[in-house]
Amino acid sequence: MPKETVEQYIGNVTDTVSSFWHGLSITLSYLLRRPITTQYPDRTELPVRDTLPPRYRGFLEVDASICTGCQACERACPIGCIQINLEKDAANPKLRVVTQFDIDEAKCMFCGLCVEPCPTGAIQHTREFEASQRSVRNLTFRWADPENPFPVYKVVKGAEYFPRAPLGSILRARLEAKRWDAPGPEFLPPDPNAAAPKKAGPGAKAAAAKPAPAKVAEAKPAEAVQAAAQTAAPAEATAAPVAPAAPAAAQPDGGAAAAPTPPNPGDGQPA
């Protein structure tokens, strides 16, 4: 590097100082402008969900009263986080009823692909996004009650309007009804894997594993979270039936607690 002359050196110093003040003057000018940030959530003028654009892709909502049970949304979902089961109504064999309509919002990537093929607009994204739950299982929204299945909606030919409840109202009511730290539900129907640890672990070890599914419901929330975290690793659940007695007994909670999740097509996919 060539040696700097004294003039160059002083020139550099003045350059630096002047450009330093130049930048700082812009920064200082922002002191006098209105801030553009707001404190979330308690200082926003409106609830944040009301300020979001209508196309916002938040939590999914299903209006069961206009769902035709066509399962187009289930097929469209690339992850497979929608699970729909239909059965014939016992009273009226011509009518089909939806016995299960679960959306695993914990897995959902809010892509909106399930909304597009729906013929009636029963499944829609809402602007709800504040729905964190301590138990990840509470994020599986059950839009059909297995005890009390809803009949499928018959589309009138040429209909252009479907009587949908105001978007977000159903979900809102549900979210408000549920505490954020509510314990996770025990899922129906029982998972076929639930029996697996009993088969694998002989005698006393199996007995240790048996009460586990029931335990989850009353388990401390922290435990429920742990158990739920293990459902996130399907390898754990699927490994249980194959594994010899020792590993199955080593973590009876892990293997068995993971079991009562709904049989989800997503587990089989490399999603």
Next chain:
Amino acid sequence: MEKLILRRVDHAGEEMLLNFGPQHPSTHGVINFLVDTDGEVMKKAIPDIGYLHRALEKIGESTGYPGFMPYTDRIDYVAAMFANEGYAIAVERLLKVEVPPRAQWLRAIACELCRIASHLVSTGTMASDIGATTPLVHALRERETVNDLIEALCGARLTYNYLRIGGVAFDLPEGWRDRVLKFLDHFDTMLVEWDRLITFNTIYIRRLANVAVIGKEQAIDYGLVGPNLRGSGMDWDVRRDVPYGAYPNFKFEVPIGRGKYGTVGDAFDRYYVRVLEMMESSKIVRQALESLPEGEIVAKVPRKVKPEAGEAFSRVESARGEMAYYVVSDGTEKAYRVRARTGSFTAMGIIEDISPGLMVADLVALIASIDVVAPEIDR
């Protein structure tokens, strides 16, 4: 690399092995650099990648063709629109569908807004890596506005999933055009302010000029793309030279590095190319909004996307350079192979070659100036 780790015990005196990252803010994601240093001067920096590998290309083989679109968002989360676009174009070529002009225009608008957002992050984090924290806040403020606009357009701020095979998902929302134009007016003045704030700051220039120079030949040899390649003085832009979509209808310049304050291809050139590109993007959005044709926004594509057996290749100019998709179909509903070629991956290769002799602090400038995004490297 193993050798380097083993040699750690042999070091005597000043030499040492430094693990830079993976959880370092200036590594721009989860990347580890094994830095062999002698005091402050590096002997070598070896990037160690793969922390964010999610087998996205493999997932493309198991989801259907439309189902892979939201996954492409995750390839480059800072500029997801381009990944959408590249994949959509490749599948459209497989299906031999023609995209309606309005959809082409909407794609161009969305992509250029996305480029502005991405370059704002890139230039902002570069300034903050160098040590100037204020500009990042200014850049993120502008980016929030762009995100708001894109959110109003497609419903998400980062993982857009806006493009569909054969077109786009949504038309413009009401009043959106005016909002965009208002933002662009503001943005053009903001870029002037940005230049005064940081670009022409003497300290900043001196920190970047003549640092980590990548020559034109070398850049081509290593397969650098996009702003990194243009920063080295190579005049190449896929939008202009291999036109796709609506781009032939727009007039824009392709800024290249000219060695404004040092050598052609130094860190400052790569930075400055990005700043200039934001101006060009703003111009393109204006032109596109002005000449937006009427018509359909999505072509007629069968609900079951089942292309004939064959292969298709597409290339788009992403914010991180040329992004290419290679999709092979075996005549079923699922792709046989989906391959994405991304700019960040090749850019990582050059670090090992450029690093000898640089200061450790200049490594940060080098990483920032080639603007890598970890998920795009690993996919």
